[in-house]
Amino acid sequence: MRQYLKNTWEGIWTIIIGMKITFKHLFVPSVTIQYPDQKVPLPERVRNRLYVNMDDCIGCDQCARACPVNCIDIETVKSTPGENLGQTSNGKKKALWVTKFDIDIAKCCYCQLCVFPCPTDCIYMTDVYEFSEFKRNELIYNFSTMQPGEVEEKKDNFEKFQAEKEAQKAAAAKAKAEAAAKAKAEKEKDEKSKNNNSKSSSNDVS
Amino acid sequence: MYESLVEITGLEIFAAFVSAAMPVAFLVPFVIIAVYLERKVSAHMQDRLGPMRVGYHGLLQTIADFFKLIQKEDIVAEGIDKKFFNFAPFLVFAGSYAVYAALPFSSKYIGSETDLGIFYIIAISGLVVAGILMAGWTSNNKYSLYGAMRSAAQIISYEIPTALVILSIIMWTGTMSLATMSEMQTAYFWNWNILGGPEWGITKFVLIPFLLVAFIILYVSTLAEVNRTPFDMPEAESELVAGYHTEYSGMKFAMFFLAEYGNMFAVSAIVSVIFFGGYQSPFGYLGNTLGIEWLVPFEQVFWFAAKGIFFVFVQMWLRWTLPRVRVDQLMTICWKYLIPYSFVNLLVIGIITLL
Ligand code: SF4
Ligand code: SF4
Numbered sequence: 001m002r003q004y005l006k007n008t009w010e011g012i013w014t015i016i017i018g019m020k021i022t023f024k025h026l027f028v029p030s031v032t033i034q035y036p037d038q039k040v041p042l043p044e045r046v047r048n049r050l051y052v053n054m055d056d057c058i059g060c061d062q063c064a065r066a067c068p069v070n071c072i073d074i075e076t077v078k079s080t081p082g083e084n085l086g087q088t089s090n091g092k093k094k095a096l097w098v099t100k101f102d103i104d105i106a107k108c109c110y111c112q113l114c115v116f117p118c119p120t121d122c123i124y125m126t127d128v129y130e131f132s133e134f135k136r137n138e139l140i141y142n143f144s145t146m147q148p149g150e151v152e153e154k155k156d157n158f159e160k161f162q163a164e165k166e167a168q169k170a171a172a173a174k175a176k177a178e179a180a181a182k183a184k185a186e187k188e189k190d191e192k193s194k195n196n197n198s199k200s201s202s203n204d205v206s
Numbered sequence: 207m208y209e210s211l212v213e214i215t216g217l218e219i220f221a222a223f224v225s226a227a228m229p230v231a232f233l234v235p236f237v238i239i240a241v242y243l244e245r246k247v248s249a250h251m252q253d254r255l256g257p258m259r260v261g262y263h264g265l266l267q268t269i270a271d272f273f274k275l276i277q278k279e280d281i282v283a284e285g286i287d288k289k290f291f292n293f294a295p296f297l298v299f300a301g302s303y304a305v306y307a308a309l310p311f312s313s314k315y316i317g318s319e320t321d322l323g324i325f326y327i328i329a330i331s332g333l334v335v336a337g338i339l340m341a342g343w344t345s346n347n348k349y350s351l352y353g354a355m356r357s358a359a360q361i362i363s364y365e366i367p368t369a370l371v372i373l374s375i376i377m378w379t380g381t382m383s384l385a386t387m388s389e390m391q392t393a394y395f396w397n398w399n400i401l402g403g404p405e406w407g408i409t410k411f412v413l414i415p416f417l418l419v420a421f422i423i424l425y426v427s428t429l430a431e432v433n434r435t436p437f438d439m440p441e442a443e444s445e446l447v448a449g450y451h452t453e454y455s456g457m458k459f460a461m462f463f464l465a466e467y468g469n470m471f472a473v474s475a476i477v478s479v480i481f482f483g484g485y486q487s488p489f490g491y492l493g494n495t496l497g498i499e500w501l502v503p504f505e506q507v508f509w510f511a512a513k514g515i516f517f518v519f520v521q522m523w524l525r526w527t528l529p530r531v532r533v534d535q536l537m538t539i540c541w542k543y544l545i546p547y548s549f550v551n552l553l554v555i556g557i558i559t560l561l
Contacts, residue, residue, distance in 0.1 A: 008547075015524075023523065025250070026247070027250075032253070
């Protein structure tokens with residue numbers, strides 16, 4: 001009987017205590033953050049969307065090789081000697097046209113491994129984290145600043161240059177060969193005349 | 207209300223229709239406000255904000271939800287007993303709405319001036335059980351069926367302590383009409399039944415503790431009857447999806463919702479009529495002191511609604527305080543605690559009344 005009464009009392013008393021607590025919380029300011037209007041400040045070293053500053057990129061491909069998921073796709077074209085590509089901000093001379101620099105952000109796992117090897121610090125994480133898209137293709141970011149026409153032109157340029165170089169080389173080789181042949185011929189001539197001069201029957205020492 | 211309308215217009219059908227439709231004009235805005243209140247109360251008790259987007263601090267959220275519910279497709283799954291499935295929400299709503307017929311909103315308005323008011327309410331609210339069972343059974347879904355069975359078991363068990371407490375109050379006041387009961391507790395708050403009723407004397411003070419117990423029992427058991435937490439096992443979301451209304455969508459679901467909130471107010475109103483003076487103001491009427499007679503009924507409606515909404519608020523408060531009880535605990539609370547206490551209470555109040 002005593003237990004019974006005690007149970008009853010405890011039931012009522014604990015409910016009253018619980019109600020007191022919830023009533024207090026009714027007036028505690030809420031912790032909700034009204035997200036799109038109001039944002040949580042991000043920590044200092046957050047890893048979000050990548051950005052590449054193409055002015056500084058030398059196209060060394062190191063970031064693409066560091067990426068564990070192969071989401072960076074870089075294509076480069078060598079410049080011809082006459083072209084001036086400018087310099088990076090830390091004084092390196094650029095030598096390659098970066099014709100394609102695509103990052104597939106949909107694949108990226110935000111590991112930041114691509115950031116460290118970059119010799120010019122031009123690929124880095126920003127604090128943008130709202131970049132959802134309706135199509136997955138739209139998540140492939142093209143960072144290359146070159147227009148398609150320009151790319152063709154540079155490729156052609158390089159090919160032409162290459163071809164010229166080839167031609168030059170070929171010409172040089174030919175010239176060399178000719179020179180060698182001439183020299184040989186002359187040498188032979190000399191020897192012949194010598195032989196003739198010495199009147200020996202034995203032939204051909206060359 | 208009905209009589210005066212008949213006198214004015216001479217049309218009984220018109221009068222009956224108007225006085226029957228009056229509570230709807232109260233119920234629908236009440237439900238819209240109560241759903242909003244429920245969300246806000248729950249949110250703030252958990253240090254959240256609740257709806258904030260639609261209107262100022264989400265004020266129009268429930269109205270938006272209401273329109274959303276209207277637009278929803280009315281899904282009737284295969285394997286459902288269509289006739290009863292479609293009928294159940296109306297039965298549930300009718301059961302909860304019929305209670306309003308005997309609630310005295312003010313001294314001038316009561317749906318039906320029957321002398322059996324309180325017994326009528328107990329009887330008619332049994333209709334809700336039938337509706338819930340019907341909904342659960344015809345849904346052809348095990349969760350719905352569980353919910354319906356639990357609900358039936360729960361409502362029927364908790365009707366016993368409710369009836370016993372009400373019986374003791376009837377013994378003491380000597381009336382079954384809620385209108386008369388409210389009239390008896392007129393003037394100031396020390397005349398309320400919870401404080402021993404209008405008669406001065408030694409019995410008033412002797413009775414107070416027993417009335418307090420009666421109030422607690424009545425409040426707990428009505429809470430269980432309207433399936434509110436901590437007794438919300440029929441629609442326990444975490445166990446039964448949504449209980450008996452799992453299969454309902456659109457307007458039929460809204461009917462259940464309406465019935466649930468309607469019930470909440472109805473039981474709160476009954477508690478306030480029985481123990482807290484119903485529509486009576488606690489401090490006398492502004493209309494009487496200023497000499498404006500017609501203001502009094504409106505003040506009474508205000509006090510009636512205010513007390514009802516206060517108890518609805520307490521229901522929400524309890525809901526966000528207590529976890530759900532288990533089925534065996536539910537039955538223990540009812541049969542081992544509430545019923546013996548209400549029996550003892552009945553005896554004591556009976557003896558005091560006799561003396
Ligand atoms: S952050 Fe990681 S996954 Fe993303 S591009 Fe860089 S290396 Fe690849
Ligand atoms: S490592 Fe830096 S410089 Fe090299 S390709 Fe990547 S972004 Fe460009």
